[in-house]
Amino acid sequence: MKKNIIVTGTSRGIGYQMVPILADSGHNVLALSRNDVPISGLEITNCYCFPCDITDSHDIKKVSEFIEEKWQHVDILINNSGYIVNKPFEKLTQSDFKDSYEVNVFGLAAITQAVLPFMNNDGHVVSISSMGGIQGSMKFPGLAAYSSSKGAVLTLTELLAEEYKEKGPSFNALALGAVQTEMLDEAFPGYKAPLSAKEMAEYIVEFSLTGNKYYNGKILQVSNSTP
Template sequence: MKNVIVTGASRGIGYGLIQLLAQSDCNVLAISRDQSRIKELNIETVKGMALDITLEEGFNSVVSFIEEAWEGKVDVLINNAGFLINKPFQELTKDDFMKVYDVNVFGVAQMIQTVLPFMSSDGHVVTISSMGGIQGSFKFAGLAAYSSSKGAVITLSELLAEEYKEKGPSFNVLALGAVQTEMLEEAFPGYKAPITANEMASYIKTFALEGAKFYNGKVLQVSSSTP
């Protein structure tokens, strides 16, 4: 059984993902600030952890869990947690940018730093980005903070793939197009995406478990539309 960590696991893609991983005989650490829906699943191989990835002190709990429950071994890390602010650029404050970057960039970096010592050469770090972070792609107005943060983690992953290419693990990014999630509905009420959260979760599950055999340092655009 593979040991898989998923952040942003309480809703949307992450919530579907932890269930699909459990069905694929994986042990799952489901990280989210809100654990209520995860507990309701009552799946033996899914362990929930209440953690705010913007707070540095909470990561000690991740280390303790890996060492005690998984004997110090992590096969896959999926950085799925995300935060979005939809606001005209002129109205964005430094605090707005920091809230977005704390989750989408700094939290991702901290999680990777925490988990890396427990991953082997065939491990896989998958970071969920957005088509909004891809150069030349269609951009939603109002997402200056969000889309720029998603561009940042693309570059981060490419750099880490180079830095760890001799000893692993593999680092890859999935840049998603519009997916019908709670976050999308909150940011763009009434907008209908062509892909459901569970459909995307199914794709991410397969890529996370098998993609390290074929890719490293790559950004895959996962979008049936523009964006």
């Protein structure tokens, strides 16, 4: 069954890989990222894209206007946008923390608020987090801003699932381990992850389409390695 699906953070990495997988399956996709060039270059007929900074209220408004005009409803929202900074804690600035939380938490909350009025009881909001945000998981020096913001995403997911449990949609979060993406390479040059961006994209797509049948308010750890 064809669904209307919004994916954030689609200019590269996992988000970029998800778009053609969803579109090739016949779904309508709205691909959002600050830079829309990579996705627009794919020339997929059932995929819409325009530049969108989820930390900008004017850009968020454009998303609501698009939904009203083109779709009227949204079935799935995949909150995939992410911002990472790798610095020793003593060298992290307030701006580093603000940038991390603006994208990973506040931007995620803003786009979710904008899309929720268009979602039904059987809708699904999937937020991409990190194993670094899991209590008791292995932590890495230099990721104080990033991992703490991703921990906030997990708690927010649980809270929203509780708040919307009577009327929907479902809210779940995937805490990813290491995946071979440009963002990982920037943070940890030379590190080789066990999974490619496309492999993880395939998993997230499948979970987004079916996971709300089995889960709500759940944090799933998606990692085949210690990190």
